[in-house]
Amino acid sequence: MLLNATTILPIGPARDEWAWCCRSARAPVIRTMRQFALDELRITKGQYEGRRYRIYRQPSQGLLLDAMDDPRWRRRAVCECVQKGKTLMGFVVPVLYHLFELRDDVIAAGPTIHGVLDKKWYDELLPAIERTHYRHFLPITGPASRGGFSEEIHFTNGARLIFLSSGGGDETKSSVTARIIAVTEVDKCDTASDTSRETDPIGQFEARASSYPKDRRIVYLECTVSIPEGRIWQEVIKGTNSRIVCPCPHCRRYVAPGRDHLQGWHSAETAREAERLAFFVCPQCGEALSADQRVAMNAAGVLLHEGQEIDPAGTITGEPKDTDTLGFHSSAFHNLFWTPGEIAAKEWEKLRAVDEESKEKELAQFYWATPYEPPDLDVRPLDADQLRRRMADRRWTKAVVPEDCEHLVAAADVHKRLLWWLVMAWRPEARAHVVDYGTLEVPSDDMTLERAIRVGLDELQELMLTGFCAPDGTIVTPEQVWVDAGYHGDVVMPFCRVTENRFRPAKGCGLGKHYAQGYTHPKAVSKTVRFIGDEYNIRWSNDQAVHYVLVNADPWRSFLHERCRTPQGEPGSLVAYHSSDPNEHIRLAKHFTAEHPVAEFIPGKGEIVRWERKSRNNHLLDCGYNACAAAHFCGVRVVSVPARAATRRPKPGVRASGVTMPDGRPFLVTER
Numbered sequence: 001m002l003l004n005a006t007t008i009l010p011i012g013p014a015r016d017e018w019a020w021c022c023r024s025a026r027a028p029v030i031r032t033m034r035q036f037a038l039d040e041l042r043i044t045k046g047q048y049e050g051r052r053y054r055i056y057r058q059p060s061q062g063l064l065l066d067a068m069d070d071p072r073w074r075r076r077a078v079c080e081c082v083q084k085g086k087t088l089m090g091f092v093v094p095v096l097y098h099l100f101e102l103r104d105d106v107i108a109a110g111p112t113i114h115g116v117l118d119k120k121w122y123d124e125l126l127p128a129i130e131r132t133h134y135r136h137f138l139p140i141t142g143p144a145s146r147g148g149f150s151e152e153i154h155f156t157n158g159a160r161l162i163f164l165s166s167g168g169g170d171e172t173k174s175s176v177t178a179r180i181i182a183v184t185e186v187d188k189c190d191t192a193s194d195t196s197r198e199t200d201p202i203g204q205f206e207a208r209a210s211s212y213p214k215d216r217r218i219v220y221l222e223c224t225v226s227i228p229e230g231r232i233w234q235e236v237i238k239g240t241n242s243r244i245v246c247p248c249p250h251c252r253r254y255v256a257p258g259r260d261h262l263q264g265w266h267s268a269e270t271a272r273e274a275e276r277l278a279f280f281v282c283p284q285c286g287e288a289l290s291a292d293q294r295v296a297m298n299a300a301g302v303l304l305h306e307g308q309e310i311d312p313a314g315t316i317t318g319e320p321k322d323t324d325t326l327g328f329h330s331s332a333f334h335n336l337f338w339t340p341g342e343i344a345a346k347e348w349e350k351l352r353a354v355d356e357e358s359k360e361k362e363l364a365q366f367y368w369a370t371p372y373e374p375p376d377l378d379v380r381p382l383d384a385d386q387l388r389r390r391m392a393d394r395r396w397t398k399a400v401v402p403e404d405c406e407h408l409v410a411a412a413d414v415h416k417r418l419l420w421w422l423v424m425a426w427r428p429e430a431r432a433h434v435v436d437y438g439t440l441e442v443p444s445d446d447m448t449l450e451r452a453i454r455v456g457l458d459e460l461q462e463l464m465l466t467g468f469c470a471p472d473g474t475i476v477t478p479e480q481v482w483v484d485a486g487y488h489g490d491v492v493m494p495f496c497r498v499t500e501n502r503f504r505p506a507k508g509c510g511l512g513k514h515y516a517q518g519y520t521h522p523k524a525v526s527k528t529v530r531f532i533g534d535e536y537n538i539r540w541s542n543d544q545a546v547h548y549v550l551v552n553a554d555p556w557r558s559f560l561h562e563r564c565r566t567p568q569g570e571p572g573s574l575v576a577y578h579s580s581d582p583n584e585h586i587r588l589a590k591h592f593t594a595e596h597p598v599a600e601f602i603p604g605k606g607e608i609v610r611w612e613r614k615s616r617n618n619h620l621l622d623c624g625y626n627a628c629a630a631a632h633f634c635g636v637r638v639v640s641v642p643a644r645a646a647t648r649r650p651k652p653g654v655r656a657s658g659v660t661m662p663d664g665r666p667f668l669v670t671e672r
Contacts, residue, residue, distance in 0.1 A: 034065040042131040060334040063303040073326035077221040077235035090222030105178040111188035166201030179212040186223035187230040228371040239327030241306040246297035251285035252312040265344035278344030387589040410478040411626035419456040422623035429571035480630040482506040493544040508553040519552035556625040591620035
């Protein structure tokens with residue numbers, strides 16, 4: 001029907017039907033991914049929760065969204081620092097864009113269905129959908145319609161979201177097809193499962209789109225960078241290897257400040273001072289960049305692909321690498337959620353960490369979004385014959401504490417018939433001195449095992465509280481005595497409850513088969529986690545009503561062995577008490593060398609050190625690494641502590657009441 005000025009329009013329901021026909025007849029306007037995010041997305045967590053997504057908060061994300069809209073790149077690989085919105089931009093927005101703007105079927109893939117993909121659905125995808133008008137497209141039947149999780153979700157607009165994991169057999173991946181593939185946690189999917197005879201999972205995921213023409217397939221890859229050989233980093237550097245460059249307000253050249261250009265914090269004596277002093281500098285002219293200038297630079301940033309150059313006027317020349325993969329990478333400079341001071345505080349802490357390698361890994365991967373390259377691993381076994389010869393000055397014989405001792409600590413390892421113990425003094429510049437060691441009888445043949453262990457622990461308590469003598473006659477008692485609670489902790493923990501603050505139950509964790517669990521470092525203090533140290537933490541046991549220590553045994557064994565390798569007399573070296581008998585320390589040397597480090601490559605983690613037993617007689621080694629961790633708790637550092645902090649050094653033998661730090665302060669900062 002042709003309409004003119006005299007045409008009478010239908011009214012009521014007929015008019016509504018007519019309006020619907022007119023709307024349906026129009027071709028839909030397809031928005032860009034940038035515009036889709038601005039129009040539809042609301043933040044689901046963090047400081048901007050509930051507010052509309054805006055690019056000015058993280059300008060680099062606008063460059064990423066524009067690049068992902070470029071039809072030249074059929075594969076889009078994204079790696080950025082943590083807490084910047086990497087998963088949001090590299091996984092959530094693409095999935096939602098294709099499901100609802102283009103009504104495509106989407107395959108969302110990851111390392112596991114339960115634990116990764118269902119978490120992505122509940123924590124990332126579903127909350128994002130519920131905050132848009134697309135919530136009306138959520139399923140009305142099936143598990144997903146009732147708050148559950150389904151491996152295939154059918155939306156009422158006709159699109160499907162299919163979850164696939166890298167685990168399981170090949171048939172689970174070959175039965176579905178879609179032209180859009182979105183993979184999260186890529187590096188953990190880089191190895192084929194034991195039940196798969198096909199190629200790696202990433203290749204299998206991408207094969208699910210092979211029935212579509214090549215120019216219609218799109219693959220999104222997202223992950224935190226791990227190691228140089230990791231899949232996501234290889235995708236980035238073999239792709240366009242794109243980087244963000246920003247105009248310097250001083251020299252006007254486009255630059256990409258990195259880790260070496262964070263300055264001002266190196267001379268700081270505390271983390272807070274490092275935070276106050278830090279600033280970025282221009283890589284070209286060396287001028288300092290203020291916080292406001294850093295924000296303005298990011299707002300004017302440009303995405304530059306490998307093979308391209310840019311002049312001060314902003315003119316880009318050259319052609320990108322001939323590839324169909326966009327490799328997008330940004331660093332801490334581009335994360336405006338972090339100030340330079342916050343980043344510098346982490347760098348400052350890394351230099352003073354007992355496990356500096358672990359902190360370096362965290363900074364490289366999580367903050368600077370660069371692969372962690374471990375140093376050459378020293379996996380040489382200690383020589384027991386050389387170790388037994390490392391004796392102290394003639395003045396310091398068995399059970400004598402050096403007169404310059406700053407901290408005296410001890411550790412014990414409980415077994416069925418013997419209780420092993422070791423006392424270690426720490427002199428200036430972290431020079432370790434083994435004051436004494438030995439065994440106490442556990443009379444398990446004469447009474448119940450639990451009672452026998454308690455008898456041994458009571459004898460240990462008497463020995464430690466009696467103390468050890470310094471050359472001037474002063475009696476010094478250990479500040480900390482950490483008792484291994486891996487064997488009959490039900491006896492060790494009640495014993496330590498009575499003597500808490502000096503005697504503490506300790507549980508070793510590690511990668512070895514003889515450990516009940518691996519070590520997971522807590523991120524924050526809580527009702528359970530009361531104190532966080534370097535590769536150890538102190539927790540509260542409700543069952544036993546006592547604080548206990550979880551120790552990551554592997555790095556602390558490495559720490560002890562490094563002390564044994566350091567030339568005698570130098571800072572950070574270890575010696576045993578002097579004896580006229582050259583064979584005095586054979587037992588100590590054999591125990592210290594009963595385990596040796598082995599380098600092992602694990603996909604997604606890189607090269608790690610795992611400890612293997614050569615002998616079951618490793619009890620003094622366990623005492624040794626626990627004593628080292630206890631010394632760190634007391635304040636011992638191989639890197640010298642600032643003078644201002646050193647004034648808090650506790651005096652050996654002096655204890656405070658209540659649950660405290662070694663210097664008498666409460667565990668929690670809020671209680672100090």
